[in-house]
Every structure is written in C-alpha cells, then in structure tokens.
Amino acid sequence: MIHVEDLQKSYGSLRAVDGISLDVPEGELFGFLGPNGAGKTTTLSMISGLLKPDRGRVSIADIDVWSSPKAAKRLLGLVPQDLALYEELSARENLMFWGSLFDLPRAKLKANIDLWLDRVGLKERAKGPVSKFSGGMKRRLNLAIGLVHNPRVVLLDEPTVGIDPQARKNILDIVRDIAREGTTILFTTHHLEEAESLCDRIAIMDHGRILETGSVEELAKVAGDGDVVTVNGPFDAGRFRAALENQNVNILTAGDGAGVVSLASGRMNVVALLQKLGEGGIEVTDISIQKPSLESVFLKLTGRELRD
Numbered sequence: 228m229i230h231v232e233d234l235q236k237s238y239g240s241l242r243a244v245d246g247i248s249l250d251v252p253e254g255e256l257f258g259f260l261g262p263n264g265a266g267k268t269t270t271l272s273m274i275s276g277l278l279k280p281d282r283g284r285v286s287i288a289d290i291d292v293w294s295s296p297k298a299a300k301r302l303l304g305l306v307p308q309d310l311a312l313y314e315e316l317s318a319r320e321n322l323m324f325w326g327s328l329f330d331l332p333r334a335k336l337k338a339n340i341d342l343w344l345d346r347v348g349l350k351e352r353a354k355g356p357v358s359k360f361s362g363g364m365k366r367r368l369n370l371a372i373g374l375v376h377n378p379r380v381v382l383l384d385e386p387t388v389g390i391d392p393q394a395r396k397n398i399l400d401i402v403r404d405i406a407r408e409g410t411t412i413l414f415t416t417h418h419l420e421e422a423e424s425l426c427d428r429i430a431i432m433d434h435g436r437i438l439e440t441g442s443v444e445e446l447a448k449v450a451g452d453g454d455v456v457t458v459n460g461p462f463d464a465g466r467f468r469a470a471l472e473n474q475n476v477n478i479l480t481a482g483d484g485a486g487v488v489s490l491a492s493g494r495m496n497v498v499a500l501l502q503k504l505g506e507g508g509i510e511v512t513d514i515s516i517q518k519p520s521l522e523s524v525f526l527k528l529t530g531r532e533l534r535d
C-alpha cells in the first residue's frame with residue numbers, strides 16, 4: 228500500500244535521509260522508531276508529497292506521489308509533528324478549513340467533522356478559539372484534522388509528543404481503532420513502549436537509515452537471546468571493552484561508568500561475567516539484569532538509549 232524506494236534528502240552537506248526503502252502492506256501498522264534527528268519527519272514529509280526527495284520514489288496504492296499528487300493525497304492523511312492549527316479559529320472551523328482541501332461533498336464533510344470531534348473528545352469544545360486549548364487538546368485536534376477525510380493511509384508523526392497521559396491514551400486508542408478498521412498506518416515515535424504496544428512491524432532508524440526492520444519478536448532476537456546485563460562502576464569504556472574481549476558476551480554499549488552486554492545464552496552467566504570484569508580490573512558498583520527487549524536491540528544498533 229505504501230511503497231518507498233531509495234529515498235534520499237540532504238540539507239546542505241547533511242544527508243538527513245540516506246536511502247530508505249520500505250513496503251507497508253494494506254492494513255499494517257508500521258512504526259519508525261528513532262532518536263531525535265534520525266530523519267523520521269523528513270521521510271514522512273517526502274512520503275506525503277510535502278517535500279521533494281533528491282532521489283527515490285514513493286507510491287500510495289500504486290499511485291505515484293510525485294507524478295499524481297492530487298490522486299495520492301486523496302488517499303493520504305498526514306498528522307504532522309508540528310501542529311498545523313489556526314489558533315484564532317475554533318476546532319470546527321479548523322476541521323472545516325483543512326477538510327475542504329479534499330473535495331468531499333459538503334454534507335459528508337460536516338458529518339465527518341461531527342464524528343471526529345466526538346472521537347477525539349472535543350465535541351463540547353468545538354466552538355471556542357483553539358488558542359484557549361491545552362497542549363493535549365491541540366494534539367487531539369491535530370489528529371482529527373489528519374483523519375477528517377477518512378483516509379485509507381495515515382502518516383502520524385509523533386502524535387503523542389509532549390502531552391498528558393490521558394490525552395495520550397485517547398490518541399493511541401484512536402490509532403488502534405483506525406488500524407482495526409483497516410487503515411494502513413505509518414507512525415513515528417521515540418517511545419519504545421508505544422512502538423512495542425502498537426506496531427505490527429517496526430523499523431529502527433538512525434542517521435537517515437533503517438538499521439533493522441521486523442516485528443517486536445523478530446527485532447528482539449537481534450541482540451541475542453541471552454540476558455542483558457547493565458553494569459555501573461568507576462571504569463572507563465576502553466578498559467570495560469578490553470576486559471570482555473574474546474568472551475561469550477556481546478557488548479551492546481560501553482561508556483565511561485556504564486556498560487551493557489548481552490550474554491551468550493547457556494555459555495556465560497552473570498557470575499562468570501563479574502569474574503571476568505574483576506580479572507580485567509573493572510570495579511562494579513551496581514548491576515541489573517533484564518531479558519532481551521526492543522530496548523537492548525535499540526542500544527545495540529544505535530549505541531544510544533531512547534529518551535523522552
């Protein structure tokens with residue numbers, strides 16, 4: 228349903244998107260998970276036809292976004308990361324303005340607006356100016372605007388960023404509902420738990436590239452199947468690495484004062500790990516053990532932790 232081939236985009240000498248290809252079949256909820264600056268928004272902007280790629284192509288339901296922009300855009304809904312709202316207009320007026328760009332019959336648009344005001348919990352607040360809205364209300368309206376023409380394909384760019392838990396739940400419930408109704412969804416986030424609980428498949432992105440794609444279960448295997456151990460202490464990264472050289476461990480990250488490793492299942496346990504570290508002169512002050520997860524995979528692939 229969404230077909231993306233070798234997309235590239237540079238800003239000056241910075242390659243923001245560096246050859247992204249993907250296929251999202253109809254009805255799938257696909258997530259882009261990546262830290263700040265990974266290139267998520269730039270990719271979504273190119274898929275939605277807002278930003279011209281330097282290279283590559285995008286089609287939605289076999290319609291090329293660049294040669295047939297109008298037809299493609301009718302199928303698409305975009306919920307942008309940066310709120311696109313007219314502050315002086317009401318929620319209903321905003322929906323009317325943005326919805327009228329899609330050539331829907333007037334009665335149909337009005338019915339859709341009532342439905343979406345209700346779904347995002349803004350029915351009672353449809354009239355006042357948006358400038359009086361809380362951050363969560365604005366996010367919910369931003370979502371409704373992207374969905375008001377009931378598009379078959381929806382691009383959501385960090386739809387829950389910076390809002391309270393209740394507004395977040397409302398938004399995530401809606402995303403789940405439209406997925407269940409058969410909408411094809413491409414969703415970006417830097418919340419691991421969101422990606423984990425929502426998406427059928429996830430692409431882990433960094434520096435403009437997709438590092439790995441798969442279901443949560445498939446991705447979890449990338450870091451190995453053994454326990455993931457985090458150790459802290461007054462050591463430097465180089466010594467930590469040296470102490471574990473040629474051992475049955477996979478170093479996911481090593482920094483000064485903290486290291487994370489994945490143990491080779493059945494071949495190294497925590498006691499043996501501590502012993503090796505001790506032999507290498509590494510003092511451990513704190514240790515924690517987890518099962519392999521999306522988080523450990525993310526660490527392994529990007530060398531970074533995701534933070535809100």
Ligand SMILES: Nc1ncnc2c1ncn2[C@@H]1O[C@H](COP(=O)(O)OP(=O)(O)OP(=O)(O)O)[C@@H](O)[C@H]1O
Nearest residue numbers: 238243261262263264265266267268269270308417
């Ligand atoms: N208009 C622009 N001009 C110059 N550089 C840009 C522009 N837009 C984005 N960039 C740069 O391109 C890279 C990718 O940015 P992008 O916004 O796509 O990342 P992102 O994954 O959406 O990040 P975030 O999680 O912060 O939203 C970043 O290094 C960013 O600074």
Ligand SMILES: [Mg+2]
Nearest residue numbers: 267268269308
């Ligand atoms: Mg972004």
